[in-house]
Each structure stands twice: as C-alpha cells, then as structure tokens.
Amino acid sequence: MEITTANPTFKLELTSSPHVHSRWSTKQAMWFVVLALIPALISAVIFFGPYQLLIILTSVLFCAATEFAVKKIRKRKITVDDGSAIITGLLLGLILPPNFSLSSTAIGAVFAIAIGKEIFGGLGYNIFNPALIGRAFLQAAFPVAITTWTQPSYAVDTVTSATPLAAFKFDKVVTSIEPMFLGNVGGSLGETSALAILIGGIFLIIIGVVNYRIPLAMILGMILFAGIFWIIDPVKYPNPLFQLFAGGFLFGTFFMATDWVTSPITSKGMWVFGFGIALLVFLIRVFGGLPEGVMYAILIMNSIVPIINRYTRPRIFGEAK
Amino acid sequence: MSSNAVYSKIEIDMFSFNHTKTFKGGIHPSDQKVLTENLSFEVMPNPKQITIPLTQHLGKPAKPIVKKGSEVKVGEIIAEQNGFISSPIHSPVAGKVLKIIASATVIGFPKDAIVIESSEANEHVLMSPLDPETVTPQEIRDRVRDAGIVGQGGAAFPTYVKLSPPPDKKIDVAILNGCECEPYLTRDYRYMLERTDDLISGLRLIMKAVGVEKGAIGVEDNKPEAINKLKKAVKKHSNISVEVLKTKYPQGAEKMLIKAVTGKEVPPGKLPFDVGVVIQNIGTAIAINDAVVKGEPQLTAALTVSGLGINKPKNLIVPIGTPLAEILDYCGGVKENAAKVIVGGPMMGVAQYDFSAPVMKATSGILVLTEDEVNDHEETPCLRCGKCVDACPLNLTPTKLARLSSLEKFEEAEQLGITVCMECGTCTYTCPANIPLVQWIRFGKQKVMALQRERQTI
Ligand code: SF4
Ligand code: SF4
Numbered sequence: 001m002e003i004t005t006a007n008p009t010f011k012l013e014l015t016s017s018p019h020v021h022s023r024w025s026t027k028q029a030m031w032f033v034v035l036a037l038i039p040a041l042i043s044a045v046i047f048f049g050p051y052q053l054l055i056i057l058t059s060v061l062f063c064a065a066t067e068f069a070v071k072k073i074r075k076r077k078i079t080v081d082d083g084s085a086i087i088t089g090l091l092l093g094l095i096l097p098p099n100f101s102l103s104s105t106a107i108g109a110v111f112a113i114a115i116g117k118e119i120f121g122g123l124g125y126n127i128f129n130p131a132l133i134g135r136a137f138l139q140a141a142f143p144v145a146i147t148t149w150t151q152p153s154y155a156v157d158t159v160t161s162a163t164p165l166a167a168f169k170f171d172k173v174v175t176s177i178e179p180m181f182l183g184n185v186g187g188s189l190g191e192t193s194a195l196a197i198l199i200g201g202i203f204l205i206i207i208g209v210v211n212y213r214i215p216l217a218m219i220l221g222m223i224l225f226a227g228i229f230w231i232i233d234p235v236k237y238p239n240p241l242f243q244l245f246a247g248g249f250l251f252g253t254f255f256m257a258t259d260w261v262t263s264p265i266t267s268k269g270m271w272v273f274g275f276g277i278a279l280l281v282f283l284i285r286v287f288g289g290l291p292e293g294v295m296y297a298i299l300i301m302n303s304i305v306p307i308i309n310r311y312t313r314p315r316i317f318g319e320a321k
Numbered sequence: 322m323s324s325n326a327v328y329s330k331i332e333i334d335m336f337s338f339n340h341t342k343t344f345k346g347g348i349h350p351s352d353q354k355v356l357t358e359n360l361s362f363e364v365m366p367n368p369k370q371i372t373i374p375l376t377q378h379l380g381k382p383a384k385p386i387v388k389k390g391s392e393v394k395v396g397e398i399i400a401e402q403n404g405f406i407s408s409p410i411h412s413p414v415a416g417k418v419l420k421i422i423a424s425a426t427v428i429g430f431p432k433d434a435i436v437i438e439s440s441e442a443n444e445h446v447l448m449s450p451l452d453p454e455t456v457t458p459q460e461i462r463d464r465v466r467d468a469g470i471v472g473q474g475g476a477a478f479p480t481y482v483k484l485s486p487p488p489d490k491k492i493d494v495a496i497l498n499g500c501e502c503e504p505y506l507t508r509d510y511r512y513m514l515e516r517t518d519d520l521i522s523g524l525r526l527i528m529k530a531v532g533v534e535k536g537a538i539g540v541e542d543n544k545p546e547a548i549n550k551l552k553k554a555v556k557k558h559s560n561i562s563v564e565v566l567k568t569k570y571p572q573g574a575e576k577m578l579i580k581a582v583t584g585k586e587v588p589p590g591k592l593p594f595d596v597g598v599v600i601q602n603i604g605t606a607i608a609i610n611d612a613v614v615k616g617e618p619q620l621t622a623a624l625t626v627s628g629l630g631i632n633k634p635k636n637l638i639v640p641i642g643t644p645l646a647e648i649l650d651y652c653g654g655v656k657e658n659a660a661k662v663i664v665g666g667p668m669m670g671v672a673q674y675d676f677s678a679p680v681m682k683a684t685s686g687i688l689v690l691t692e693d694e695v696n697d698h699e700e701t702p703c704l705r706c707g708k709c710v711d712a713c714p715l716n717l718t719p720t721k722l723a724r725l726s727s728l729e730k731f732e733e734a735e736q737l738g739i740t741v742c743m744e745c746g747t748c749t750y751t752c753p754a755n756i757p758l759v760q761w762i763r764f765g766k767q768k769v770m771a772l773q774r775e776r777q778t779i
Contacts, residue, residue: 016760018746019688019695020350020504020667024708024753026701082701124702124754211707265707265720314716316738317576318588 026123029260030083032209036200037090037255043183043193048098048150052189058102060089062109070118084123088112091131091255094190095248095295096138098150104142108134128302129262132295139295149186163187165247165291168238180245191251194244201254210258213267217274218253219244225282237286249281252294262302268312269305276301341542343567344577346714348747350504350570350668352543356627356634357507362515364638365651367414367439371642372424372679373399374434378471379478380406385435391418394444396618399435402466408479409469413620413640414439425675427645427664427684434679437642448616453522456613461530468612469619469682473604477683480605484530486594493597495528496582497606499540499547500566500573503666505627506686509603511636512623513540513547516607517554519614523606524561526613531599536561539578543568570668571745575600577714589741604685622684626652630659630689639680646676648687655689663688668746698755709748709758715741719748723758726765735769742766 044052067085071078080086092112096105112134120126139146149163163186164175179185183193190196204210226240244250257263257277264273277297284293315321375382383400393399393412400410416439424434448467451460466481486492497520501509512520520538528536538555540548542565555561566572566581576587578600585596593600601609604623611617622641627634632653639648645662649655655662663670664678664687709719717738725734739762748758 015672015757016763017663017665017670017672017744018668018750018759019661019663019670019672019690020750021695021698021755022348022350022751022753023698024751025698026704026754029704029706029753079701122702124704211711260704260706263705263707265705265710265718267707267711270707313718313737314710316589316717316741317580317715318586318591318741320588 026084027082029209030087032204032207033087033255034083034090036204036209037087037094037190039196039199040094040190040193040251040255041090043196044094044098044189047183047192048189052098054102055096055100055105055189056090056093058105059093059096059109060086062106063089063092063113066110066113067118067122070114071122074118076122079123082123085113085117088117088130088134091129092134095131095135095188095251097146097148097188101145104138104145107141108138111137124261126261127305128299129256129259132256132299132302135295136299163247163291164242164245165285168242168246169285169291174238174242175246177241177245180242188248188251191248194250197250197254201250204254204258210254211267211270213270214258214263214274215253217271218249218257218278221275221278222249222282225279229286243282243285247285247292248294252277252281252298256294256298257301262305264305264308264312266309266312266314268314269308272308272312273301273305276304341565341567342581343569343572344580344714346712346716346747347569347571347577348712348750349568350750352504352568353627354505354507354510354543356505356629357625357636358510360507360511360634360636362511362623362636362638365640365643365648367640368643368647370419370436370438371414371640372434372436372644372677373410373412373642374424374426374432374679374681375400375410376426376428376432377410377469377477377641377682378408379476380404380408382433383407383410385421385433387418387435389418389420392416393418393437394442394446396446396448396620399437402469406479406482408471409467409618410435411469411618411620412437413642415442415444416440425678427671427673427678427681429671448612448618450616451613453526453610453614456526456529458530458532461526461609461613464612465530465609468608468617470605470608470612471619471682473602473608473683473685477681480601480609483599483601484527486531486599490594491597492531492533492594492599494535494537494583495524495531495533495599495601496578497524497527497536497538498573498575498578498600498602499538499544499551500578501544501603502541502568502570502573503668503670503686504570505688506625506666507627507636508623508625508685510544510547512603512607513544514550517550519610520603520606521551521554521558521561522614523608523610524601525558526609527599527601527606528560533599534560537564537582538562539564539566539572539582541566541568541572570750571714571743571747574714574743574745576743589738619682622680622682624680624684625686626688627686628659628663628688628690629694630656630661630691632656641682641684642679644677644679645673645687648680649676649689656691658691658693659689660692661688661690661695663690667694668750669744700756701754703756704754706753708751708753712747712751714745714747715743717742719752719758719762720756722765723748723756723761726761726768729768731765731768731772734765735772739766739769740773 116130116133167173226243229237280297381404470480471477
C-alpha cells in the first residue's frame with residue numbers, strides 16, 4: 001500500500017506517547033499468581049488428601065459467584081475474568097484447616113468478596129486483603145472448627161495433630177525443621193509446606209509480579225526479632241528458622257503481604273510494611289494469647305498502608321537531601 | 322513480536338551486580354534496533370516541493386525574508402532569526418518560493434511555512450570555512466547561530482543559547498549524548514560509526530566554545546561497535562572520555578545522563594549549566610562541525626525510518642521540509658497492518674495523522690508501528706503495585722499525580738512535584754493496569770503551569 005496523499009487508507013491510532021507498553025496487564029499478573037499457587041495446592045492434596053480440593057473449589061466458586069452477583073446487582077462491568085476473585089478464593093481455601101466444612105467455607109468466601117472487596121468498590125480500592133477478611137470472619141464465627149487440625153495423612157512421626165506453633169506455645173515442643181520444610185505437619189491446607197510456597201513465591205519474584213522487598217523485609221525481620229530472643233534464652237524462645245517455617249508465616253510472606261492492592265507503593269514503604277508485619281507476628285506469637293499471628297499482623301499493617309505511603313514518599317530527583 | 326522478553330527485567334535488574342554507570346529506576350523496552358542498525362545512511366533525492374515551517378525550534382518563529390516568486394539557492398537564508406531564542410532557516414534546495422502558507426506540522430499544530438519548488442539547479446551559497454584550531458569561542462557561537470543549528474534531541478532548543486552559559490556559572494564538562502535510548506532509533510548510532518571523527522571535532526568545538534577542558538561521550542552498553550570506534554578515535558585526545566552506560570530507558574534524558582556521567586543531580590527547575598555541565602546531542606555536534614569546518618548551515622535531517630509496518634526500514638538523510646508521505650513512499654510504503662505513524666521515538670514521539678507534514682531540523686525518526694507493536698490492553702483501576710513509583714527516574718509518584726490530575730486537584734499535584742515530570746512515559750509503559758499515567762500528568766502539568774503563570778502576573 002502506498003501513501004501518496006495526506007489521507008492514508010489505513011486505520012490510524014492517534015493516542016499520545018508512549019506508544020509502546022511493557023505488555024503487562026492486570027489479567028496476566030493475576031493469572032501468574034494463580035499459577036504460583038499450584039505447588040501449594042498440590043502440597044495440600046498430598047498431605048491432607050483429595051477431599052481438600054473440594055474446600056478450595058468451594059471457596060473459588062463462591063468468591064467468583066459473589067463477585068459476579070455484586071457486579072450484576074450494581075450494574076457494573078463483570079470483571080471475574082481478571083482472575084482476582086479466583087485468587088481470593090484460592091488464598092482463602094489454602095488458609096483453612098483440613099476437612100473444614102464446605103458450607104462454612106462458602107460463607108467465608110461470600111464474606112471475603114462482598115465485605116472484603118466489593119464494598120470498597122472492587123479490585124484496586126479495597127484496604128484489607130479480602131482472603132484474610134474472609135478468614136477473620138470465619139475465625140470469629142466458628143472459633144472451634146477453624147482451629148481443629150487434622151493430622152497429615154502421611155504423618156508417620158506426628159503424634160499430635162496440633163500445629164507446630166500450638167505444640168510449642170502450649171507444650172514447649174519444638175517440631176523439627178525437615179517436616180516443616182516439606183509440609184508434613186499439622187496446619188492450614190496450603191501453609192504447611194515451605195518448599196511449595198517457596199517455589200511459587202520465588203517464581204513470582206523472578207517473573208516480576210511480586211517485588212522482593214516485602215518478602216525479604218519480613219524474613220529478615222523475623223530472623224532478627226526471633227534471633228535476638230533466641231540468643232537471650234534458647235529454651236523459652238524457639239529458633240528463628242522455626243518461626244519462619246511455622247504456621248502461616250511463609251504463605252503470608254509470599255502470597256498475602258505482597259498483595260499489590262493492600263501493600264505500600266513506595267520502596268521504603270515496602271520495607272517498613274514487611275518489618276512491621278514480622279514484628280507484629282513475633283509479638284503476637286510470643287507474647288500474645290494466640291499461637292499464630294500472621295493474619296492479624298497483616299490486617300493491622302494493611303490498615304496503615306496509606307499512612308506508610310504518605311511518609312515514605314521518595315525524595316524527588318535533584319531535591320536537597 | 323517477542324513481547325515476553327520484556328517481563329520482569331526491571332526486577333531482575335536488582336539482582337544484577339553490574340556496576341555500569343546509570344541512574345535509579347527506568348525500564349527496558351525491547352529496543353528493535355536490529356531493524357536498521359546495520360544500514361548505512363542513504364541520501365534521499367530532493368523532493369519536487371518542500372515545505373519549511375518557520376518554527377523549527379523552541380522560541381520565536383523565524384521571520385521570512387523571501388516572497389512568493391523569489392529564487393533561492395541551496396544554503397540561502399530564507400527566514401532570519403527573530404529574537405534571542407530563535408534561529409534562522411536556510412533553503413535546503415535551489416528553486417523558487419511558491420507561497421507562504423499555514424502547513425500541517427509533525428508537532429501537531431499548523432504553522433506558517435515557506436513552500437519551495439525545487440529545480441535541477443544546484444547552486445550553493447555557503448559560509449566561509451573556519452579553521453577549528455584557531456577559531457575563537459565567540460566565532461563558534463556566532464557560526465552555530467548563523468547556521469541555524471538547533472538541538473537534535475527533540476526539544477529543538479537553539480544550540481547557540483546552550484553554548485552561551487551565563488558568566489557566573491562555572492562549567493566543567495561538555496557531554497555528548499550518545500545514548501539513543503528510544504527504541505527503534507539508530508540515527509545517532511550510525512552517526513557514531515560513520516562520522517566518528519566529525520563528531521569528536523564537533524565536541525572539541527563545543528568544549529572550546531564554553532571553555533571547558535573535559536569532554537565526555539555517554540554511550541549505552543548495547544552499542545559495543547560504536548564504543549570501540551569512539552574509544553579508538555579519542556585516543557589522541559586525553560581530555561575526552563567515552564563513558565559506557567547501562568542500557569536503560571531513559572538513559573538519554575539530560576538529567577539521567579548527567580547523573581550517570583558526573584554523579585550530579587540537576588535540581589527541579591534548574592538547567593545543566595547549574596551543575597557545571599553543557600550537554601549536546603550527537604547530531605548537534607556533527608552539525609556544529611559541518612558549520613564551522615565546512616561552512617554548511619543546517620539543511621538536512623538525519624533520521625531512522627523503522628517499525629514493523631514499513632516495507633523497507635532505512636537510515637536516511639533528507640532535506641528539511643520533505644513531506645512524511647514522500648519518505649514513507651521512498652521506504653517502500655506502509656504495510657497493511659500498520660496502525661500508527663510516529664515522528665520521534667515510540668516513548669516520546671508524536672502520532673501523525675497528516676502526512677503532508679514536513680520533516681523538521683530536529684526530526685530523528687519516523688516509525689510505522691503495527692497493531693502488535695502498539696499497546697491495546699484494557700485499562701483497569703490502579704492496582705497499587707508500585708511499579709510506576711519504582712520506575713519513575715525522577716522519583717515522582719505517578720499514580721498519585723495522575724489521579725490528582727484526573728480529579729482536577731491541581732494544587733496538591735503541584736506540591737507533589739508534577740511540574741518536575743519530564744514526560745518520559747516510563748510510568749505508563751510499566752503500568753500493568755494500563756492507566757494512561759503520563760497522559761494525565763501532562764494534562765495536570767499544563768494546568769499547574771497555567772496556574773503558576775497566573776500567580777506571577779497578579
Ligand atoms: S513521565 Fe513523568 S512521572 Fe512518568 S516516569 Fe517519566 S518523569 Fe516520572
Ligand atoms: S503502575 Fe499502574 S497499577 Fe501500579 S501503582 Fe502505578 S498506576 Fe497503579
């Protein structure tokens with residue numbers, strides 16, 4: 001085709017610069033997260049049996065359906081295909097205890113999306129991590145069911161079905177690191193296998209969905225806080241590695257705290273946020289009444305993200321230091 | 322297109338222990354230079370008719386001194402400088418002035434322009450050559466002004482102004498910008514390979530004009546051949562260094578280049594002069610050499626014609642005033658799947674709709690992009706991922722500035738430094754939610770600047 005006149009015959013786009021793009025899209029980033037959760041999903045099935053898939057499926061379905069229904073009622077564009085509700089469903093399912101009731105799971109999922117996300121205006125506007133909101137609701141509504149831990153199906157050595165954290169908190173039993181690394185211990189579905197979580201988490205960092213700062217700050221923070229106390233009194237306080245691998249810490253580190261929407265946007269802010277969560281988790285676990293504190297720690301830090309953003313705004317290039 | 326290659330390079334950066342000089346932030350768009358990097362400059366034949374807008378530069382338009390029917394020679398002045406920040410224009414062809422009309426331009430607004438019909442005649446009027454070794458700083462500045470040389474880096478600021486630092490500013494280094502960090506463009510690269518000695522001669526003239534001992538040429542490390550060639554050529558000049566910089570957009574932005582080469586940060590609202598730096602483009606240095614050594618005014622533009630939508634990508638030398646349409650035809654025409662024609666680079670260039678618009682002195686490229694190359698993802702609400710904040714080389718908070726602009730909260734945007742934004746487009750490029758960040762910021766910035774002007778006049 002030739003252009004010989006001022007009016008070309010092809011369809012022209014006239015949007016202003018830049019004319020090229022990184023090709024990242026919301027959808028794609030979300031689906032990468034789904035992909036990164038597959039190892040944790042597999043570990044849940046391996047250690048707790050195929051029934052757990054039903055819990056996760058229920059959670060995903062009810063999350064997606066709730067989002068669909070809310071958008072429909074409010075006459076907004078249906079955005080279920082952006083994958084974010086599916087992520088919330090997966091995340092919620094993976095932080096529930098094995099053999100949790102399906103109807104309760106469904107209630108939690110509806111709550112997570114309706115109250116945790118859509119009430120704020122949907123993806124991008126929510127303040128709290130929706131999956132954690134769902135889980136916090138279930139904790140309040142079914143306090144017993146949600147802390148009933150079935151032992152892993154392959155459990156050979158585990159004599160108690162208590163989680164490593166509860167075992168330590170109430171009985172001063174330190175679970176050895178190896179089963180905690182593989183996932184062969186009591187705990188929430190996707191939270192027990194450090195290996196599976198690390199595979200997914202490191203994948204997300206390499207691909208660029210997750211920035212390394214928050215996970216690194218959380219891990220370094222936990223090693224620091226737990227380390228100091230452990231050096232002071234190694235009997236009373238568990239070692240830092242135990243703290244890292246126990247409970248929901250790693251899962252929270254890579255999949256909850258790093259949620260784009262509910263974490264800071266500045267680089268300094270990300271460090272502050274990560275250290276803050278680590279400190280809170282440590283304080284709750286060691287000095288609080290609960291064995292676990294990841295959920296509350298993240299929710300508390302979520303609530304101060306706007307303040308963190310405001311006070312960690314970077315110095316404009318060339319302005320006096 | 323290998324679009325996958327671009328994911329995550331920003332993040333991987335942070336794990337690289339590469340100490341090549343650079344700045345913080347930025348992006349790694351796929352550079353697409355392979356389309357034209359090995360093609361030598363081709364001189365395009367004169368078109369039958371050229372159209373030369375009187376606004377080739379920032380500042381006041383030049384004043385025409387020819388009338389309908391005037392006969393002109395190559396190099397003859399057709400419009401003279403009109404004020405301090407202005408620049409004269411010379412005819413790139415011999416021929417007859419047809420008319421002075423309002424013409425479409427590549428910068429988007431119609432401007433007054435002189436239309437010349439070129440003849441076969443090839444009569445030249447050149448200025449007298451000067452000896453680069455004995456020429457004085459004032460003579461260099463005068464020659465650069467009289468030759469109508471304007472910056473080749475986009476903004477087209479009259480070059481002689483940039484060679485006249487206020488007497489109270491001590492300048493210590495002259496830097497040539499050989500980064501060419503815009504994807505697709507290979508014009509400066511070809512210049513560095515094909516006119517190595519001329520550009521060093523140009524740099525030495527710049528150094529002489531502003532009275533500095535030190536010269537530096539900043540080149541990104543994706544151009545090893547140019548680096549080798551330059552390094553060899555500067556061996557005889559111990560006071561000129563070739564600085565190898567990391568390949569990253571916008572490494573060629575003045576502030577980023579100065580930071581990488583000297584470690585200094587130009588404060589908001591200040592000029593390179595203020596940190597003791599004079600900075601010029603490769604093309605400008607060559608134009609300065611030609612004006613001084615050969616007595617040639619700026620008559621041509623060197624440009625890269627590229628993109629997957631053009632049949633024969635080329636590096637071209639064309640007379641200023643050549644209509645885009647003729648250049649596209651000369652390069653084999655555009656393909657069926659062409660979606661966008663841009664003058665300049667893909668990050669900061671201007672989309673075109675009228676191909677009668679002529680090439681200007683500062684035109685560095687014409688790109689024909691296909692549907693695959695231009696962005697077509699859907700916009701979603703901000704996901705607060707922080708990628709734009711991380712990538713902004715000036716450490717602004719693009720998501721916030723864009724939002725404030727869209728809410729028309731201009732005062733707040735002003736406080737957060739919206740006027741500092743250099744509109745490099747890095748934020749929009751990187752945003753996974755596909756929010757037109759710089760587009761909003763540009764709008765907000767214009768409003769804030771209008772507010773500031775209003776305040777000054779009260
Ligand atoms: S366009 Fe402005 S806000 Fe965006 S990255 Fe460039 S300087 Fe920063
Ligand atoms: S890059 Fe886009 S989605 Fe991410 S914080 Fe900036 S504006 Fe929001």
